Amino acid sequence: MNLRRGATPRGSGVLSDDETREIDAYWRAANYLSVGQIYLLDNPLLREPLQPHHIKPRLLGHWGTTPGLNFCYAHLNRVIKARDLDMIYVMGPGHGGPAAVANAWLEGTYSEVYPDVSLDAAGMRRLFRQFSFPGGVPSHVAPETPGSIHEGGELGYSLAHAYGAAFDNPDLVVACIVGDGEAETGPLAASWHSNKFLDPVKDGAVLPILHLNGYKIANPTVLARIPEEELAQLLDGYGYRPYLVGGDDPASMHRKMAAALDQALDEIADIQRGAREEGLTERRRWPMIVLRTPKGWTGPKEVDGLPVEGTWRSHQVPLAGVRDDAEHLALLEQWLRSYRPDELFTDDGRPVEALRAMAPEGERRMSANPHANGGSLLKPLALPDFRDHAVPVDKPGTTTSAPTRVLGTFLRDVVKANPSTFRIMGADETASNRLGDVFDVTDRVFQGERLATDEHQGPSGQVIEVLSEHLCQGWLEGYLLTGRHGLFNSYEAFIHIVDAMFNQHAKWLKVTRDLPWRRPIASLNYLLSSHVWRQDHNGFTHQDPGFLDVVLNKKPEIVRVYLPPDANTLLSVGDHCLRSQDYVNVIVAGKQPALDWLPMDAAIAHATRGIGIWEWASTDGGADPDVVLACAGDIPTLETLAATDLLRQLFPELRVRVVNVVDLMRLQPSSEHPHGMPDRDYDALFTTDKPVIFAFHGYPYLIHRLTYRRAGHPNLHVRGYKEEGTTTTPFDMVMLNDLDRFHLVMDVIDRVPSLGGRVAHIRQRMADERLRLRAHTREHGEDAPEVSGWTWPH
Known part of the structure; x- marks a missing residue:
C-alpha cells in the first residue's frame, strides 16, 4: 500500500513462491544468529537439548529492533543482486548490533576480517560467545562490525550520516534504517531536510526506511501512534514519497517489501536519469519506505502470562531468567528451534548453499562495501602551496590581517582543486567567519526554491550550510567515513551543540586504531571563529571557549588543539590539519583584523614546533x-x-x-x-x-x-x-x-x-x-x- 492514498507500488507480488521462501530462509537464519548472540555460550546449533550451562551468565543485548533490521537486510540483498547496486546499510536503531554481526557472518565478511570466527560451528560458537561478553564486541553497531559507518548507541544521527555518505558518491545508494524511537530526536527531525541538499547529478541516493515497531524501552513511540494520514502528511511535507509496508504475516510482508523496494529504486533511478541525462532541474520527491512490524517480531509472544511480541517487553532480553527458570529455558529453545536451524546450516555449521547464494558477492556485500571502510578509498587532497597566500610581515606587530579571511583564500584553492572530495560544512557562518572567498569557485548547494536576490546558491556546490550544527557534524562524519575530506566551521560558542557527536566520533577513531583492517580516514577538522574574545557585539550568550575542555577529555592519540596567533601561522596549521588522518583537529582563530606577528618562514617553524x-x-x-x-x-x-x-x-x-x-x-x-x-x-x-x-x-x-x-x-x-x-x-x-x-x-x-x-x-x-x-x-x-x-x- 502506498502511504499516499489511492496508489499501489508497481510490481506488487513480484516475488515467486520460491523467492519468498529463499528470502524467508535468509531472514530466519539472521534471526537465529541474532538470538544466539544474545543468549548462547555453547551448543550453537542445538545439537543437544538446551541446558542452563549453555546460557551466558549475563544476558545483554536488544532483541526488539533486530528482526526488523534483519528483514530489511535480506530484502536489500535481493535488490543489490538483481540490480548490481553499490549499497551500504546504516542502522539507526540504537542497539541493532546482533543484526549487523549476524548478516556480516552470513555473507562471509566477518570470517574474512576475523578468521578465528570461522564460517562453521566453531566460528558460530565464537560469534555467539563474544557478543556483549568481556573482551568481546558491543551490543550496538560498532566500529568492530564490518560494513558499519554508524555508531548506533546515541540516537539521532543515522540519516545525517547516510546523506553525508551519499554526497559526491553518484553511484552509491545508502539504505538508512531510522528507528521510530530515534525519529523523536531533534537531530533526526532536522535530518529529513537533507534531501534539499542532495544533488541528483553528482550525489548518490539515500533510501530512508522508517521502522515503526511501536515502542522504545518502556513507552510508545510518537510516529507509530499518530494516524496514518497525519504521518503521510508529515513525510510528504518533508519532501518524500512514502510507501507503507505493514503487517506481521511473513509471506505477505516479504511480497510487500519486495514491491516497495522495487518501486522506490525505480523512482531513484528515474530521478537520477532525468537530472543526469535530460537536464531536469526541478526538485523531485525522493521515495522512502515506512516499515511497520511488531516489536520483537518472531520472538516469544507471551512470557509469564504477559504479552511480549509487539510490546515494549521485547525491547531488550525477552526471557531474562533462562539459567534459573526451566520454563524460560524451554521457551528459549522453542524460540530458537522455530527458525528451523537444521534447514539453514550444514552439519559442520556452515550456512547452506542456498543461503550463501542469497548474499551478493565480493564488494557488493554491504558488510564488505569499501565505502564502509572509507580509508580504503581515501586519496590525499590536492593541496595548493599555502605559502602563496602568506601576508608580508617585515616587522612583527605592525601590520594587520584578518586570519580566517586569509585562510579563506587558501580554502578557495583547496575547493577548486578537489571538486568531488572536499566539502565545507557550516551553520550559515561561512561568510560570517570570513571564508567567503570560497564562493569565487563554488556555490552553497541548495535544492529548494532559489530567488534572484540569493547569492552563491546553486543546485550543486562544495559548501553546505544549514542552521543545524547537528546536521553539519553528521554530514561531515558520513563524508569522512566514506573516504573524503572536509572542514566544519562554526562560531566557537555553538560548537557545544555537537559535544556528544564529537565524543562518539572520537571514540570511533580510538577503536578503529586497534583494528588493522580499518584503514585511516581523513581527520575531522573544526575551525572555530567568532570566538569568545571577539563576540563583544553578540554578548554573553556567544562567549564560551569550553569546547576545548570537552575535546581534551578524549584519548590523547586522537585529539589535537591549535591556537595560531596570526594569519601566517593559521595557514601553516590549516595545511597540516587537512593533510592529517585519524585525528580530531580543533583550530581556534579570529576573524577580525589582528596584528601580524611572524613572517611565513618563521610561522612555519613556530607551528611545526x-x-x-x-x-x-x-x-x-x-x-x-x-x-x-x-x-x-x-x-x-x-x-x-x-x-x-x-x-x-x-x-x-x-x-x-x-x-x-x-x-x-x-x-x-x-x-x-x-x-x-x-x-x-x-x-x-x-x-x-x-x-x-x-x-x-x-x-x-x-x-x-x-x-x-x-x-x-x-x-x-x-x-x-x-x-x-x-x-x-x-x-x-x-x-x-x-x-x-x-x-x-x-x-x-x-x-x-x-x-x-x-x-x-x-x-x-x-x-x-x-x-x-x-x-x-x-x-x-x-x-x-x-x-x-x-x-x-x-
Missing part, C-alpha cells in the same frame, strides 16, 4: 629570565605582547621571556600525549623556579590540568576566560576577565620578588589605567585609540 620562545619580544637575552610570560590564542598573545611592552618601559632591567603556544598538547608530558614535551624541554622553556604568567584563550584551569605534573607548576599563574561577559568593547572583554595587559603587569609585580617595594606606585598606576579605559568605553562606546591602535614598538 608548536611552542617556542619569541626572542624578538623577549628581554632575557638568552639568559635565565626573571619571569616567563606565556600565551596561547590570538587575543591572549596580543595582551601578553602589550604587557611586555609596558614592562620594558617600566622595568628595563627585568628579564622577560615570552613563550607562545600554538599546539596546546605540547604542554602535556610526552608520556601523556604524542605531541607532549619531555620534562627537560618544558623546563628549559618555562624554568622550574621562576614565575610563569600564562594568558590563555579558554578557561584557566585547563592549563593547570595539562601541566600539573610539571616541576614548575607551583609557579604557574593562569589568566583566561572566567565566565564574565556582556555586550561591550573588545578591550573591556579582556578587562572583565582580568586578562588585559595591565593586569598581566600587575601579576608580574606581585610575583617577582626582585622588583621590591618600589613598585607600589606602578601597580596602582596599572589599576588606574584599567579604570580610565573602562570609563572611556562607557562614554565613547569604543576602546581608546592607544589600545585599539597599539602596535609593537620598533
